[in-house]
Amino acid sequence: MYENSHKWKMEKIPQPIQILKQFSDRDQNYVDVIKRSSDLVKSFLYSRGYISIDTPILERTDLFIRKASGDISSQLYTFEDPEGVSVSLRPDFTASVIRSLGNKGLLNDKDALKISYSGPVFRFFNDDSSLRQFNQVGSELFGSKSNNADSEVIELASGSIEELGLEGIQIRVGHIGVLLDLLSHFNLPSRSKLFLINEFRSVNKSYGLEQILNKAKNQNLLNGNFDFFKELQISSDKTNDMKKLRQELTKKLENKVDSPLGSRSIEDIRERIIEKIISRTSFEDFNEATESLLGLMELNGSLEKIKKYFKERNIKTNQLEKLEEIIEGVSEKHKIVIDLNVTRNLAYYTGMVFDIFYNNYDKSIIIGGGGRYDELPKNLGYKFNSGALGFAFNIDLVSELVEKK
Amino acid sequence: MKKLRLLLPSEGALSEGALNLLEKNNISVIKEKSRKYLGALKGMDVDVLFQRSSDITEEVESGNGDLGIVGLDRYFEYRKNSYSTKVIIENLGFGEAKLVLACPNSWLDVSYLSDLSDVAIQLRNKGMDLRIATKYPKLVRDFLKQAGVNYFILVSASGGFEAAPILGYADMIADITVTGTTIRDNDLKIIKDGIVFESQASLIGKKSLIPETLDSSKDLKKIINQILRYKF
Numbered sequence: 068m069y070e071n072s073h074k075w076k077m078e079k080i081p082q083p084i085q086i087l088k089q090f091s092d093r094d095q096n097y098v099d100v101i102k103r104s105s106d107l108v109k110s111f112l113y114s115r116g117y118i119s120i121d122t123p124i125l126e127r128t129d130l131f132i133r134k135a136s137g138d139i140s141s142q143l144y145t146f147e148d149p150e151g152v153s154v155s156l157r158p159d160f161t162a163s164v165i166r167s168l169g170n171k172g173l174l175n176d177k178d179a180l181k182i183s184y185s186g187p188v189f190r191f192f193n194d195d196s197s198l199r200q201f202n203q204v205g206s207e208l209f210g211s212k213s214n215n216a217d218s219e220v221i222e223l224a225s226g227s228i229e230e231l232g233l234e235g236i237q238i239r240v241g242h243i244g245v246l247l248d249l250l251s252h253f254n255l256p257s258r259s260k261l262f263l264i265n266e267f268r269s270v271n272k273s274y275g276l277e278q279i280l281n282k283a284k285n286q287n288l289l290n291g292n293f294d295f296f297k298e299l300q301i302s303s304d305k306t307n308d309m310k311k312l313r314q315e316l317t318k319k320l321e322n323k324v325d326s327p328l329g330s331r332s333i334e335d336i337r338e339r340i341i342e343k344i345i346s347r348t349s350f351e352d353f354n355e356a357t358e359s360l361l362g363l364m365e366l367n368g369s370l371e372k373i374k375k376y377f378k379e380r381n382i383k384t385n386q387l388e389k390l391e392e393i394i395e396g397v398s399e400k401h402k403i404v405i406d407l408n409v410t411r412n413l414a415y416y417t418g419m420v421f422d423i424f425y426n427n428y429d430k431s432i433i434i435g436g437g438g439r440y441d442e443l444p445k446n447l448g449y450k451f452n453s454g455a456l457g458f459a460f461n462i463d464l465v466s467e468l469v470e471k472k
Numbered sequence: 473m474k475k476l477r478l479l480l481p482s483e484g485a486l487s488e489g490a491l492n493l494l495e496k497n498n499i500s501v502i503k504e505k506s507r508k509y510l511g512a513l514k515g516m517d518v519d520v521l522f523q524r525s526s527d528i529t530e531e532v533e534s535g536n537g538d539l540g541i542v543g544l545d546r547y548f549e550y551r552k553n554s555y556s557t558k559v560i561i562e563n564l565g566f567g568e569a570k571l572v573l574a575c576p577n578s579w580l581d582v583s584y585l586s587d588l589s590d591v592a593i594q595l596r597n598k599g600m601d602l603r604i605a606t607k608y609p610k611l612v613r614d615f616l617k618q619a620g621v622n623y624f625i626l627v628s629a630s631g632g633f634e635a636a637p638i639l640g641y642a643d644m645i646a647d648i649t650v651t652g653t654t655i656r657d658n659d660l661k662i663i664k665d666g667i668v669f670e671s672q673a674s675l676i677g678k679k680s681l682i683p684e685t686l687d688s689s690k691d692l693k694k695i696i697n698q699i700l701r702y703k704f
Contacts, residue, residue: 133601256590258586287585327576327578328576329575329637329643330598330601331591331594331643335594335598339590340580340581445599
């Protein structure tokens, strides 16, 4: 008896397990607040015709990678399940919602679909301040390409947050089509355009023209390489007559290409060689395009000034009218600011984009956002081309801000 | 008494290099005859375990080993976090290899990474993705993102997958090469600025075992002795 208890005392108690870094345990009050908030937003969305669905927290990794095209893959929680399938925790809902509707055969070009959702999402933020699990609430609208739909989504986002009692938000609306129209005026390959629009997000006082040009140089954007001239024995003076060049290239490539091409075809290679020749980016073109974009940025806030800017440069765009119509369609216009810097991930956003800002003690924070991503269903493998858009916000953050007030 | 466990690669060039290195540092490995994968360092409180080089990082991370000799590429690819292990000596002077991107020779318009991002966009517009076969998804993904190549899918691969583009399950490969011969033999060419990672054999260890004051410029024997004095 004595010996046993002695033995027991000697036994080492293992170290207790600690909670994972950047995760949080929640008390009952918190659980209640989040549930109440989600319910409020969802019943508001329901009153606007949005039905609520739920999807698995865990999906095939490919679903999210395809959606983001590698962009957020470093933020994904990815692991192998016991069957050896690569799976990931959802970083947001959009891809899962599209997959779910697509699997059910509901993504057809006939019916408009209005969906709402709420639940936890997981992102591996590599900093010490952001929680890696938080609750998102949001909606998706499929089947409309009209500007009204864009206005509707902005209103829904604003209305949902208002429903929770958070006042004083600002919605900054941009449009990727406007930027693409401006850039189409310059002789730039599409890669340089994507690069510039992506860079545009990072512009601030210490990151401007010089930094962008340096980065472009490092990424080999400013000087094309023309190794194939030598290999195909094309002299550069032949590059004036495109028709002739195309014929010659076809012949030469057919002789030259005797190994596998992968997913590409001889035509792909020929067309790209031609595009390369046509759009040899000169430093001047790139510089001018960057300066125009930066110039456009200074006009943020005034649609009239932006219009004038396009007119003065003789650049045609109907995207500005679209943007104007979208904003016209929102009832609470005082909350809206035009901000062409709002760009988001170009891998799938195609038109209007917006960020929702809130001034928390003089510090402006983003609490949610959304936009139009017509191409996304197609990128995920569904034949659906009738328009897709949506919004989402961080309901933990919004609820905390409401409580703090 | 608990002994320090050193994990050595059990086969291939890295194994040979590791044994040569120990010999050069006047450390002899005593192999247990009956058990092929166990041994010890003569005159030191160190057990030696021979493991597949692809397992060593994980074994040190999970605590089944204390020190390990691995290729730096494998270390950065396989380690699950940055806080439990660290690199003690980055370059042990052998096991040099490069992780490179290679595309079909027939892609005459492609020489640089900048071409790849164009090709990725071109394929995307056709509703396809640039498929890259590799055993190093983590390193390759980070590298391509840095390089501005945005649309791609990584296809996991094993064995001699240099033939993946010929067999049709990938468009490109990212693989370790020493001389480049296998790549050329499979009708592929290396992207000129597509060196994803330059690797060599390194000594890694559990962070908690390594004294802050460790002088890693000393010879291997002294380093191991310092670690032994610190925790064992």
